[in-house]
Amino acid sequence: MKSLCIIGLGLIGGSIAKDIKLRKLAELIYAFDKHANSLEKAKAAGWIDHSINEFNDIKDIKPDFIIVATPIKSAAKILLNLAQEESLSNSILTDTASAKGFIYEYLRDIKVKNIVLSHPMAGSNNSGFDASKEGLFNNKKTIIVDAFKIDSENLAIVEQFWQKLGSETIKMNVDEHDYAVAYASHLPHLIAFGLTDAIKNEANSNINESSAGGLKEFLRIAASDPDMWADILITNKEAIINSLNQFNTSIENLLKNTESVEDLKSSLYEIKKFKEDKF
Incomplete structure (x- = not known):
């Protein structure tokens, strides 16, 4: 051109x-x-x-x-x-x-x-x-x-x-895009922001000292541009809330499964296989 x-x-x-x-x-x-x-x-x-x-x-x-x-x-x-x-x-x-x-x-x-x-x-x-x-x-x-x-x-x-x-x-289409990126990008950022904020407000000062590479890598995206991410979280709020609700349901199910070692292992193996197959 x-x-x-x-x-x-x-x-x-x-x-x-x-x-x-x-x-x-x-x-x-x-x-x-x-x-x-x-x-x-x-x-x-x-x-x-x-x-x-x-x-x-x-x-x-x-x-x-x-x-x-x-x-x-x-x-x-x-x-x-x-x-x-x-x-x-x-x-x-x-x-x-x-x-x-x-x-x-x-x-x-x-x-x-x-x-x-x-x-x-x-x-x-x-x-x-x-x-x-x-x-x-x-x-x-x-x-x-x-x-x-x-x-x-x-x-x-x-x-x-x-x-x-x-x-x-x-x-x-528009809806497919916004719901897909809510899971693929927006929810992961929201979780990183939330976890970082929780650690910031936690009285236990040993969290940072005891963290290894996994936590730092997980929280890396919490350092993303606040202006841009405020814009994203507001404009795609509906899709993000939908994905967050599903995420909360999954967390609740995992916690329920802690009552049974076999049920918990079964869930974790299923999650592991899905991750390895898809990502």
Whole structure:
């Protein structure tokens, strides 16, 4: 493609820019970010060709492809703004947000012709442009959500874009996506946040001193960006509560099985086999 614009040069947006440049997927890479320092670093290193200082300038540039790599609520507002801009009617728009129901509801009252929602299942507990890296999406999955039923040609362009970054694409509808990622990502983060908070509030000061690598690795994601995760936990609350209820039921069943060694072993062996088969 000739021109591409990335809105948000954090971990995901910055990593996209690096892979696009390395794989020569666009002749010109534009970027907009509220942090001028991120734009300066990306341009100085040659990862982007042009930095955009004013958001409305995107409408004058008319990029062929626009990626909104910002938190969910911000992404919804940006996509709504861009989708209603006549000068961008030929641009293809996509996002990287972690929940889709909120965005779909935000946009459902307008006629959307050029938006394909997408979610690369890649990331880190680190954030910002400095955390971005080449190859982040290689051998990772990207979920494509064609919520607005756009034409097959534009849908294929979005799928092929992620595939060229090394990602395997899979398709889901809005509800399938939000319920799947509640289990795959959001609930694990919630549990890590909760366990870290419980340890913080525990009077026994020996927990940290007695912990080995397992606890530290388990709690690693509790150091994820609070602003981003507040956004995720609020916008995908229903699906997260559903997964949390199922998790609580599973914990209760395991605790009940402690009354019988054989029942408990049977449950643990069944869980072990499922984990080894599926993960």
